[in-house]
Amino acid sequence: MRMKFEIELYEDMMGKPFCLDTYFNCRMNILISQNGVEKEFCTSTFHSSILLDFAEGLINIYEQNQQLFVIEMYESTYEYTFTYFQKLVTITRYEGYNGETIEMMKCRFDDFVEAFVKEYERYHKAILKKDSCAFKNEDYCIKRDQINILKNHVNGVI
Known part of the structure; x- marks a missing residue:
């Protein structure tokens, strides 16, 4: 499994210094x-908030504080629920506009987290280069801490 974050810069940011x-x-x-097979998983503005919530939910599952968490996307009516049970994570998407719920994927929790951490770390390093x-x-610092915690969980250090 691989994960990729694609950031869409706004037009007014083109040609200006990185902010x-x-x-x-x-x-x-x-x-x-x-x-x-590559497919779009989710899309949202205010991506910093989404990534912080995403990582926090995964950390809470590892630390057995919860078995599920929900992330609401910005500028859409989608809501994603991550449910952990017997080493698997099931991700469902709820469409608030029409009330439809779709199972997006089911996979091994550790595989999902490992893919997320790899991309989260790549994204984090790319920001520092800019x-x-x-x-x-x-x-930015909270993200660094989350990456370290998740990496330790994935590597069995914690």
Whole structure:
């Protein structure tokens, strides 16, 4: 399994110096590849908030604080529910507009988290390349801490 975050920059950002706060508000598409097939998993603006919530939910499952968590997408009526049971994660999408619920995927929890952490870390490092002062941003530092916690869980250190 592979995961990829695609960030869509707003037109007014083109040709201007990188600004972390503005960048964090951009639209993000999360793509997932399984068995050679890539598909769009979710899309949202304010992607920084989505990633922080996503990682927090995964950490809480590892720390057995919860068995499920919900993430609401911005600028859409989609709501994603992540349910953990017997080493599997089931992800369902609820469409608030028409009330439809669709099972997006079911896979091994550890495989899903490993793919997420790899991409989260790649994304985190790419930001630092664009802005060497990124560590002054609180959200950036929280992301670093989340990556370290999740990596430790994936590697069995915690």
